[in-house]
Amino acid sequence: MNQLPVSLSSQPVSPFNLFGPFSRPVTLARFGLIGLVTLGLVACGGGGSDGTNGTNGTNGTNGLISLIETSVEPVGTNCQFGGTRIQSGIDNNDDSVLQTVEVTSTEFLCGLSLSAFDGLVYSADANVDGMRELFMTSKDSATVSKLIGPRSSSGDVEGFAVSPDKTRVAVWGDLETQGEEELFVISLVDGSAPVKVSGPLVAGGEVRSDFQWSPDSSRLAYRAIQDTDGVIELYSVLADGTGNAKVSGPLVAGGDVLFNFQWSPDSSRLAYRADQTTNNVFELYSSLAAGGDNVTVSGTLVAGGNVQSDFQWSPDSSRLAYRADQTTNKVDELYSSLADGAGKVKVSGPLVSANSDVVDFQWSPDSSRLAYRADQDTAGVRELYSVLPNASDNVAVSGPLVSANSDVVDFQWSPDSSRLAYRADQDTDGVNELYSSLAAGGDNVKVSGPLVTNGDVFDFSW
DSSP states (O other), X not given: OEEEEOOOOOOOOOHHHHHOSOSSOOOOOOEEOOOOOOOEEEEOOSSOOOOOOOOOOOOOOOOOOEEEEEEEEOSSSSOTTOEEEEEEEEOTTOSSSOOGGGEEEEEEEEOSOOOOOOSEEEEEOSSSTTOOEEEEEOSSSOOEEEEEOOSSTTOOEEEEEEOTTSSEEEEEEEEEETTEEXXXXXXXXXXXXXXXXXXXXXTTOEEOSOOEEOTTSSEEEEEEEOSSTTOOXXXXXXXXXXXXXXXXXXXXXXXXBOSOOEEOTTSSEEEEEEOOSSTTOOEEEEEETTSOOOEEOSOOOOTTOOBOXXXXXXXXXXXXXXXXXXXXXXXXXXXXXXXXXXXXXXXXXXXXXTTOOEEEEEEOTTSXXXXXXXXXXXXXXXEEEEEXXXXXXXXXXXXXXXXXXXXXXXXXXXXXXXEEEEEEOSSSTTOOEEEEEETTSOOOEEOSOOOOTTOOOOOOOO
């Protein structure tokens, strides 16, 4: 009798087949793996007689089984949106429990996204008069769930912000200790318990009200008196409460981080103003989102100079633009720098008078140019200019103004960055009309229609 060998292919079991289509974390107890089966096919010869049966062999030792255990994997570095941790190994001590030392493989079944919450979040004193709590409700019915409230009647939910991806809400208030504001995060999609994300506070410490979600919803940035009594510093933390880090650099005695910090659009860095190096001299700084690589973005300031509060990231996150009386005290001009502090340059043109200023500015949506208003060519007359971020191609965009009392009032970039629209009393003193020009100047046209006597264009939008 001949045996013809048959090959059995072993195919890994997909986690999607094991657990079904994945929509949220699933907990599974454990599985024993099925032993391999050996098969043989028998081929018959020419009809000879059967041989004598052989002697039974000795019983073999019982084999060890393999185990699989699963557990919920929270949102974090392993799974951006959370998922399931799958661990496997041999049950060496035969206790039917996968011990930590027996784990030989760890895999993750990650969700592709968290389903966004499409209802409403609101604060109200719904249960105790004067005590604000936080609630969520459906967009089309009063299906209300309480999210969080203070532990005593003297506390309050004082502020909240829903994450850009609509999966979580950050909550600020004295929810645990009266008068001690802290920061919490609550899921809007999976019913998990609130997590305190701000770090332990020094005696008398508090989290300030101007916390911000990163654009990608992965982190929160907040200012707090957290480590040193009376000193406000900048911190960043993951949405699950881990990775709490100080983002601002060491502060000089008396120094503080000011209120208007900003996330870069790609969520990689934070920019902030602080008197970090010299007390009461406010400069612009940038750090990585999780701390580190702390650099001074603004240039050396003249005595008495400061960076103003309206600094802006370019939409592509490569540069920061800021106004400062950096070269001449009390004369605000426009500057641009790379995010790492390199490539600092003044981009506004020479100002005609010691009393002239750059008053405001905007990046183009494609980050290719900066537009700004200034009385650059005529003292007291604010016109519209456009310039490349490296300070080249500085041009006047607005048309000639009718009188020394005329001004460009405001302006907006077109969504495709090709043109600028602005309001000005360009043709008739005291009558604001709407105009449009190419981004680099030229093709200046009035686009608003005829106005009644004493009429004006009040506002506009692309």
